[in-house]
Amino acid sequence: MNYTFIALVENRPGVLNRVASLFRRRNFNIESLAVGRTEDPEVSRMTVVVDCPNGDMDAHKIEANLYKLVNVIDVQDVTRQPSVTRDLALIKIKVGPEKRAEVNGLAEIFRAHIVDVAADSVIVEITGTEDKIEGMIELLRPLGIVEMVRTGQVAMTRGVNDGVRRVPGVTGNRYEDLEELAEMAP
Amino acid sequence: MKKTGAEIMWECVVREGVEVVFGYPGGANMPIYDAMLSYPIHHVLVRHEQGGAHMADGYARASGKVGMAMGTSGPGATNLVTGIATAMMDSVPVVFVTGQVAAHLIGGDAFQEVDVTGITLPITKHNYLVTRADEIAEVVREALTIARSGRPGPVLIDICKNAQVEQTEFIYPETVKLPGYQPVDHAPKDSLERAVKLIEKAQRPIILCGHGVLMSKAEEALMQFAVKTQTPVASTLLGLGAFPASHELSLGMMGMHGEVHTNMAIQNSDLILAFGMRFDDRVTGTLKTYAPHAKKIHIEIDPSEVHKNVSVDVPLVGDLKTVLSDLIPMVDEYDHEEWKKQINEWKSEADTRSIMNWEDDGKLYVPHLIADIWKATGGGAIVTTDVGQHQMWTAQYYQLDKPNRWLTSGGAGTMGFGLPAAIGAWFADKTQEVWAVAGDGGFQMTAAELTTAVQEGANVKVAIMNNSFLGMVRQWQEFFFEKRYSAVNMLSPDFVKLAEAHGVPARRVTKREEVDEAIAWARSIQGPTVIEFRVEQEEAVYPMVPAGAALDQMLQRPAR
Numbered sequence: 001m002n003y004t005f006i007a008l009v010e011n012r013p014g015v016l017n018r019v020a021s022l023f024r025r026r027n028f029n030i031e032s033l034a035v036g037r038t039e040d041p042e043v044s045r046m047t048v049v050v051d052c053p054n055g056d057m058d059a060h061k062i063e064a065n066l067y068k069l070v071n072v073i074d075v076q077d078v079t080r081q082p083s084v085t086r087d088l089a090l091i092k093i094k095v096g097p098e099k100r101a102e103v104n105g106l107a108e109i110f111r112a113h114i115v116d117v118a119a120d121s122v123i124v125e126i127t128g129t130e131d132k133i134e135g136m137i138e139l140l141r142p143l144g145i146v147e148m149v150r151t152g153q154v155a156m157t158r159g160v161n162d163g164v165r166r167v168p169g170v171t172g173n174r175y176e177d178l179e180e181l182a183e184m185a186p
Numbered sequence: 187m188k189k190t191g192a193e194i195m196w197e198c199v200v201r202e203g204v205e206v207v208f209g210y211p212g213g214a215n216m217p218i219y220d221a222m223l224s225y226p227i228h229h230v231l232v233r234h235e236q237g238g239a240h241m242a243d244g245y246a247r248a249s250g251k252v253g254m255a256m257g258t259s260g261p262g263a264t265n266l267v268t269g270i271a272t273a274m275m276d277s278v279p280v281v282f283v284t285g286q287v288a289a290h291l292i293g294g295d296a297f298q299e300v301d302v303t304g305i306t307l308p309i310t311k312h313n314y315l316v317t318r319a320d321e322i323a324e325v326v327r328e329a330l331t332i333a334r335s336g337r338p339g340p341v342l343i344d345i346c347k348n349a350q351v352e353q354t355e356f357i358y359p360e361t362v363k364l365p366g367y368q369p370v371d372h373a374p375k376d377s378l379e380r381a382v383k384l385i386e387k388a389q390r391p392i393i394l395c396g397h398g399v400l401m402s403k404a405e406e407a408l409m410q411f412a413v414k415t416q417t418p419v420a421s422t423l424l425g426l427g428a429f430p431a432s433h434e435l436s437l438g439m440m441g442m443h444g445e446v447h448t449n450m451a452i453q454n455s456d457l458i459l460a461f462g463m464r465f466d467d468r469v470t471g472t473l474k475t476y477a478p479h480a481k482k483i484h485i486e487i488d489p490s491e492v493h494k495n496v497s498v499d500v501p502l503v504g505d506l507k508t509v510l511s512d513l514i515p516m517v518d519e520y521d522h523e524e525w526k527k528q529i530n531e532w533k534s535e536a537d538t539r540s541i542m543n544w545e546d547d548g549k550l551y552v553p554h555l556i557a558d559i560w561k562a563t564g565g566g567a568i569v570t571t572d573v574g575q576h577q578m579w580t581a582q583y584y585q586l587d588k589p590n591r592w593l594t595s596g597g598a599g600t601m602g603f604g605l606p607a608a609i610g611a612w613f614a615d616k617t618q619e620v621w622a623v624a625g626d627g628g629f630q631m632t633a634a635e636l637t638t639a640v641q642e643g644a645n646v647k648v649a650i651m652n653n654s655f656l657g658m659v660r661q662w663q664e665f666f667f668e669k670r671y672s673a674v675n676m677l678s679p680d681f682v683k684l685a686e687a688h689g690v691p692a693r694r695v696t697k698r699e700e701v702d703e704a705i706a707w708a709r710s711i712q713g714p715t716v717i718e719f720r721v722e723q724e725e726a727v728y729p730m731v732p733a734g735a736a737l738d739q740m741l742q743r744p745a746r
Binding site: 010 | 303304307308311312315332364365366367488489490492493494497
């Protein structure tokens with residue numbers, strides 16, 4: 001199952017490498033990773049989607065190991081939190097003038113935009129959840145996708161954050177129910 | 187006041203209490219070496235940077251302070267790598283400072299340029315690449331803070347040559363700003379209460395004492411807790427010495443070469459109290475059958491260790507000494523007479539197989555020699571080891587009553603650790619007697635540091651247990667590879683001549699009756715000595731839990 005983590009990190013050279021290296025070293029597969037600035041110039045924000053074959057136990061390991069990195073200020077597992085997640089894709093389709101209308105029609109249904117038109121191709125921009133983007137890709141595929149790029153998922157929880165720095169196993173989070181977690185052990 | 191980056195580095199480390207540095211100069215750290223002359227630092231010129239790293243490690247383990255080692259860029263830094271990994275695996279606070287090529291040359295494959303922060307990223311607690319002089323003060327402050335606090339560990343600072351020579355205004359940073367680094371001291375109250383409930387219910391509890399007890403200086407708290415609840419204490423390899431071996435509640439070492447009764451006690455316990463240990467595969471045996479009846483309480487400062495190998499019922503994340511101090515008043519007194527009696531029965535049964543009961547047949551067995559050194563030194567020396575059979579025998583038979591005297595590479599299992607760690611330990615306290623027990627294989631990996639010992643007058647006693655084999659690999663080949671010996675026959679130099687060529691007095695012991703006199707001779711000399719013991723070639727370390735077997739499936743020494 002895929003888990004989504006938000007990590008606030010110090011905006012310094014090499015921090016992305018530290019985070020990526022950690023996943024490699026602890027043998028976890030990153031499904032997507034998006035990094036960008038935040039409202040605070042000293043802080044960057046990462047949204048990491050990771051495959052966790054052992055469910056919550058893996059999620060706990062990832063959270064605790066991220067927390068161990070000196071440059072990581074806060075980690076939040078938002079997998080089961082009410083949150084908004086978005087991915088953006090640019091999809092180039094090889095279509096001549098005769099089929100542009102068809103693409104345009106699809107784009108409207110998905111609330112996507114055609115952002116570039118050339119003699120033999122168009123570029124469609126779509127924003128949304130992963131499911132929505134996958135759905136559109138499936139429909140566009142028969143028309144001839146020649147190039148595609150995706151930003152990877154970004155996420156934000158709903159409502160105002162409590163501002164409390166979480167420490168796995170210490171401050172309140174769902175891993176507190178440790179007896180339950182113990183039963184899930186391999 | 188303006189100072190060069192190199193001067194600022196020394197200003198900061200001196201203020202942090204660093205007095206001795208183990209290192210090796212080269213092109214990229216010459217400004218650091220030049221500035222060092224103006225500061226109250228004793229520099230030990232090592233013969234190989236790996237030796238320097240182990241010395242700083244040994245110094246840190248024996249003194250409880252932060253060790254410091256240096257190397258130049260490129261090969262100087264890569265030679266440190268084994269020592270850095272050793273310190274990382276055993277959570278030892280060491281700061282490594284390496285020179286780096288000038289910032290404008292980075293990425294251009296300049297002479298002696300190696301991406302040191304890249305290489306050491308997974309084997310340091312944290313590392314820094316410093317490109318400007320005005321970063322140095324903060325970085326050094328942070329590095330020492332990170333190295334010694336929380337779960338300690340090595341921190342590397344890679345300083346570009348231009349940053350060493352540039353001048354900048356020096357302001358000592360009074361505070362350290364690390365928003366992402368806040369180790370936790372106290373465990374939450376409700377977790378403590380849950381732990382107390384488990385302790386109340388327990389009939390067969392056992393404490394597993396790890397390196398964290400020493401790192402947190404929680405020896406006294408451990409004693410109070412163990413005595414109040416009358417809970418027997420088993421120790422990991424690195425936890426030895428944290429609880430007195432002669433105490434009636436002490437069970438000695440657990441794990442692959444642990445005591446029979448200790449492993450039996452773990453497997454039959456109904457409550458495991460894991461104090462500052464991480465359930466390494468060498469102490470658990472196969473996880474499928476590990477301590478099947480036991481509830482588990484884990485006091486651990488590093489949240490990533492909780493549930494890592496063994497999932498536990500109550501984790502108490504925090505500083506061990508603090509958590510224990512909170513916990514002790516909450517628990518009642520118990521006696522656990524039945525349980526202790528049961529463990530003693532296992533112990534008496536196992537003792538009949540002990541090699542210590544063997545009659546003298548004139549041959550040299552390492553366990554006997556370790557017991558002889560123990561007797562001669564009153565059990566009070568600092569003892570370092572290499573890795574392998576002699577290491578396990580020393581762990582089993584050099585029975586420690588006091589902490590921070592047992593220095594061995596546990597997690598990394600680094601051969602060549604013993605001699606340099608002993609030299610480092612001597613610098614921690616020059617009045618202490620220091621013995622380095624090594625095998626013939628490991629000794630040859632860092633034997634060049636004998637000259638370092640001579641140059642520094644380090645009063646280090648080396649005991650080489652020479653069985654002409656890479657003993658532990660040989661033992662595994664005997665047990666698990668049908669005795670097909672592959673690459674374990676070791677030709678060694680004449681160790682006595684080798685030592686003497688370094689200017690170290692040395693002796694060879696081949697007979698039982700020469701042993702006591704040789705040990706006494708070594709102890710009578712001020713300065714380094716070497717004794718080579720020609721020991722039985724094909725002895726095996728018992729008991730042994732084969733890799734992948736259950737902890738109570740031990741191979742025991744055949745009856746004699």
